[in-house]
Amino acid sequence: MLGVDQAVSALLEQARPLVQAEAVPLTGALGRILAEDIVAAIDVPPADNSAMDGYAFQHDDWPGEAAALPLSLRIPAGIDPEPLPAGTAARIFTGAHIPPGADTVVMQEHCTASARDVVIGRCPDRGANIRPRGQDITAGDRVMRAGRRFDAQGLGLLASLGLAEVPAYRRLRVAVISNGSELIEPGEIAAAGQIYNSNRYMLAGLLGDWGFEVQDMGIAPDEPAAIGELLQSAASAADVIVSSGGVSVGEEDHIKNVVADLGAIDLWKVAIKPGKPFAFGRVSETPFIGLPGNPSSVLVTALIMARPYLFACQGRDDGRVIPVKKVAKFALAGSPRQTYLRAKSTPDGVECHPRQSSGVLMSAVWGDGLVVQAPGQDIEKGEEIDFLPYAFLA
Amino acid sequence: MLGVDQAVSALLEQARPLVQAEAVPLTGALGRILAEDIVAAIDVPPADNSAMDGYAFQHDDWPGEAAALPLSLRIPAGIDPEPLPAGTAARIFTGAHIPPGADTVVMQEHCTASARDVVIGRCPDRGANIRPRGQDITAGDRVMRAGRRFDAQGLGLLASLGLAEVPAYRRLRVAVISNGSELIEPGEIAAAGQIYNSNRYMLAGLLGDWGFEVQDMGIAPDEPAAIGELLQSAASAADVIVSSGGVSVGEEDHIKNVVADLGAIDLWKVAIKPGKPFAFGRVSETPFIGLPGNPSSVLVTALIMARPYLFACQGRDDGRVIPVKKVAKFALAGSPRQTYLRAKSTPDGVECHPRQSSGVLMSAVWGDGLVVQAPGQDIEKGEEIDFLPYAFLA
Numbered sequence: 001m002l003g004v005d006q007a008v009s010a011l012l013e014q015a016r017p018l019v020q021a022e023a024v025p026l027t028g029a030l031g032r033i034l035a036e037d038i039v040a041a042i043d044v045p046p047a048d049n050s051a052m053d054g055y056a057f058q059h060d061d062w063p064g065e066a067a068a069l070p071l072s073l074r075i076p077a078g079i080d081p082e083p084l085p086a087g088t089a090a091r092i093f094t095g096a097h098i099p100p101g102a103d104t105v106v107m108q109e110h111c112t113a114s115a116r117d118v119v120i121g122r123c124p125d126r127g128a129n130i131r132p133r134g135q136d137i138t139a140g141d142r143v144m145r146a147g148r149r150f151d152a153q154g155l156g157l158l159a160s161l162g163l164a165e166v167p168a169y170r171r172l173r174v175a176v177i178s179n180g181s182e183l184i185e186p187g188e189i190a191a192a193g194q195i196y197n198s199n200r201y202m203l204a205g206l207l208g209d210w211g212f213e214v215q216d217m218g219i220a221p222d223e224p225a226a227i228g229e230l231l232q233s234a235a236s237a238a239d240v241i242v243s244s245g246g247v248s249v250g251e252e253d254h255i256k257n258v259v260a261d262l263g264a265i266d267l268w269k270v271a272i273k274p275g276k277p278f279a280f281g282r283v284s285e286t287p288f289i290g291l292p293g294n295p296s297s298v299l300v301t302a303l304i305m306a307r308p309y310l311f312a313c314q315g316r317d318d319g320r321v322i323p324v325k326k327v328a329k330f331a332l333a334g335s336p337r338q339t340y341l342r343a344k345s346t347p348d349g350v351e352c353h354p355r356q357s358s359g360v361l362m363s364a365v366w367g368d369g370l371v372v373q374a375p376g377q378d379i380e381k382g383e384e385i386d387f388l389p390y391a392f393l394a
Numbered sequence: 395m396l397g398v399d400q401a402v403s404a405l406l407e408q409a410r411p412l413v414q415a416e417a418v419p420l421t422g423a424l425g426r427i428l429a430e431d432i433v434a435a436i437d438v439p440p441a442d443n444s445a446m447d448g449y450a451f452q453h454d455d456w457p458g459e460a461a462a463l464p465l466s467l468r469i470p471a472g473i474d475p476e477p478l479p480a481g482t483a484a485r486i487f488t489g490a491h492i493p494p495g496a497d498t499v500v501m502q503e504h505c506t507a508s509a510r511d512v513v514i515g516r517c518p519d520r521g522a523n524i525r526p527r528g529q530d531i532t533a534g535d536r537v538m539r540a541g542r543r544f545d546a547q548g549l550g551l552l553a554s555l556g557l558a559e560v561p562a563y564r565r566l567r568v569a570v571i572s573n574g575s576e577l578i579e580p581g582e583i584a585a586a587g588q589i590y591n592s593n594r595y596m597l598a599g600l601l602g603d604w605g606f607e608v609q610d611m612g613i614a615p616d617e618p619a620a621i622g623e624l625l626q627s628a629a630s631a632a633d634v635i636v637s638s639g640g641v642s643v644g645e646e647d648h649i650k651n652v653v654a655d656l657g658a659i660d661l662w663k664v665a666i667k668p669g670k671p672f673a674f675g676r677v678s679e680t681p682f683i684g685l686p687g688n689p690s691s692v693l694v695t696a697l698i699m700a701r702p703y704l705f706a707c708q709g710r711d712d713g714r715v716i717p718v719k720k721v722a723k724f725a726l727a728g729s730p731r732q733t734y735l736r737a738k739s740t741p742d743g744v745e746c747h748p749r750q751s752s753g754v755l756m757s758a759v760w761g762d763g764l765v766v767q768a769p770g771q772d773i774e775k776g777e778e779i780d781f782l783p784y785a786f787l788a
Contacts, residue, residue: 026580026595027595027598027610030598030599030602030603031602031603042584044589045589046584046586046589047586047587076575076576076616077574077575077576077587078574078575078576078577078587078588078616079587080585080586080587081587094687095574095576095589095687096576096587097586097587131751135749135751135754136751136754136755136756137756143756143759144759150599151599151603151784151788152595152596152597152598152599152600152602152603152693153596153599153693153755153758153759153784154599154759155595155596155598155599156592156593156595156596156599156689156693156755156758157592157755157756157758157759158580158595159580159590159591159592159594159595159596160589160590160592160689160755161580161590162580162581162582162584162590163580163581164579164580164581165581180471180472180489181470181471181472182470182471182472182489182490183472185558186420186552186553186555186556186557186558187556187557187558187559188556190436190440190556191474192440192441192474192491193441193471193472193473193474193475193490193491194472195438195439195440195489195554196553196554196555196556197553198550198551198553198554199550200553201420201421201546201549201550201552201553202546202547202549202550202553203546204421204424204546204549205424205544205545205546205547205548205549205550206546208424208425208546209424209425209545209546216421222470222472293488293489295550295554299546299547299550322739322740322741324718324719324720325718325719326718345716346716347716355529357525357529357530360529360530361530361547361550361551361554362530362531362537362551364547364550364551365537365538365547365548365551389783389785389786390545390547391783391785391786391788392783392785394545394785394788
């Protein structure tokens with residue numbers, strides 16, 4: 001059996017970006033992935049400017065705490081100031097450029113001003129309250145690396161460089177197929193023997209949160225020729241195919257034979273719990289990921305194994321995540337497989353849902369992440385353990 | 395000065411859901427907020443079913459490890475099985491309903507089967523390999539509370555209950571106004587004195603990640619009558635107005651006077667760093683939040699103060715987050731204000747960006763969260779400190 005880390009590494013070795021770059025307006029870039037490194041073309045801020053509302057002056061001109069400096073200029077933010085005449089001060093506002101001839105700003109709270117002059121009661125150090133040109137960014141700095149997701153601060157940073165358009169990868173298209181002749185869709189009436197398809201909605205949700213375009217192929221019919229047609233249309237519509245169910249060794253599991261006929265498929269034995277059956281292959285040249293059928297197994301294998309692979313196909317650099325340390329509020333003997341326990345964090349530790357059956361989604365809705373239990377690791381109450389918040393896997 | 399927790403509590407006291415519920419198809423519910431508790435109408439699974447591919451039989455009928463049971467039924471998933479004749483076994487597949495008369499499933503790997511009969515070499519315990527009806531959910535269970543964001547597992551859970559439509563709050567509409575006559579938009583040519591508007595893009599990104607509808611009002615002109623018109627149109631277009639800049643005490647900061655004329659405004663002194671000036675009020679009856687103007691101050695006050703308030707206005711229950719504990723890889727003396735340090739987590743701790751100036755967005759792009767430094771708290775290297783991953787604030 002492959003260890004989980006081995007399996008993820010093996011998947012990543014076969015992954016490469018499957019999408020081209022395109023120019024995207026900054027206003028539409030949230031959640032997209034930067035396709036090229038960004039090098040700053042300008043300094044930010046573009047000039048020395050005032051960190052507060054106050055008075056700009058030349059430090060050498062300070063006449064002492066009781067004498068006044070005449071006011072010669074008024075500089076609101078947004079204008080290009082004239083030089084400051086020697087022996088005078090300028091009224092200045094937050095963000096306004098420092099005039100040539102001034103080297104210090106005093107905050108207005110330390111001054112007594114009239115319309116004509118200002119008494120600087122307490123003289124700050126030379127250079128005080130000035131944000132220097134290039135403090136944030138210097139032209140030529142590499143400010144962002146390809147592979148980064150555009151988040152709010154990234155958008156703000158690129159806006160501050162004046163970029164109205166950015167190079168982003170096209171969104172990865174992922175086809176979703178649900179296998180199982182017992183499945184019907186929500187809203188239909190379930191006959192005896194039938195159950196509602198939940199994996200389709202869960203997978204669409206995960207893929208949507210990951211910023212992909214979801215091609216929903218519906219439920220695969222229980223008939224090889226029809227499955228083959230569905231797979232071929234998924235292969236031409238999408239960059240990657242993800243299916244749930246139908247990949248164990250049972251004689252009712254047709255999909256693996258059909259994928260083998262149309263391309264190639266490997267059944268992987270991964271030491272992961274929940275989630276034993278995992279298939280990886282291709283339909284024509286389109287990568288195919290076959291997840292288990294039980295909802296919790298789908299959730300765990302999607303988060304732990306499919307996610308890093310799909311992120312790499314999208315050109316994202318953040319597929320691998322670092323767990324946080326939490327104190328266990330439970331004890332649990334280890335298993336031979338690496339176990340992902342549906343768990344909930346509290347201010348003083350982490351609790352584990354009492355029912356960890358792979359068919360049960362309630363535990364994943366109840367909690368906010370997964371405890372990672374290494375093969376053979378017995379968890380003692382009070383011990384520090386690894387916890388993966390779902391928020392880190394979004 | 396108000397402490398940060400006090401300020402957030404004061405904001406939350408004034409918050410209430412500002413949006414109505416509407417029916418949303420499950421396929422469009424990702425990121426929306428559940429508006430009513432969900433009570434299960436059915437059991438999940440709806441009947442006892444097989445946990446694996448194998449043979450279903452009556453435990454009392456086991457003839458011993460060498461004798462055969464005749465095969466009387468074949469039960470793939472999805473059908474309503476006939477009763478099992480006494481003294482026989484049924485071929486059964488994962489997810490298929492257990493036929494009346496059977497009480498145990500044996501995995502196929504422990505059997506030797508022909509077309510007519512099966513030898514069960516190792517008899518499991520009575521009831522083995524059967525997932526009982528209602529194991530996941532029992533009809534009448536309250537499975538999800540109003541206020542929860544629809545994530546992937548939540549969608550999967552409601553799909554398993556057969557729900558094709560769910561009650562969700564309408565998306566909160568938030569108007570964004572940028573103040574500062576020095577601002578120009580990315581893509582334009584900056585004259586001396588002008589800087590690019592970055593807060594607009596950062597705020598739009600945050601609000602977008604939070605699932606709100608953003609009404610971008612652009613840059614407020616530096617003229618009270620025009621600001622008034624802009625605010626009034628924001629108030630009628632949106633549920634909440636968020637503005638950046640223009641709320642400090644400087645005489646160039648018009649927005650607070652205009653808001654006061656059109657409704658009410660309070661300038662709050664909050665002991666938060668970065669981010670001192672914070673205003674809260676209303677334009678007519680629309681709540682108004684005035685954030686500072688420096689990008690890092692906007693980021694921190696938006697994440698720490700505006701976010702819980704806006705979540706409550708949207709009907710969300712997850713506005714308050716629990717920091718994680720991390721080992722400090724730096725030392726830093728405390729400040730009188732609660733300080734949010736832009737920081738980066740590593741497998742063995744958390745580093746702090748060397749430049750924490752409030753004008754600097756690079757530090758927020760470099761890292762993955764905020765160290766929370768309480769007022770007066772001196773941080774020692776190697777000490778456990780509070781860290782708020784940005785992922786928790788998304």
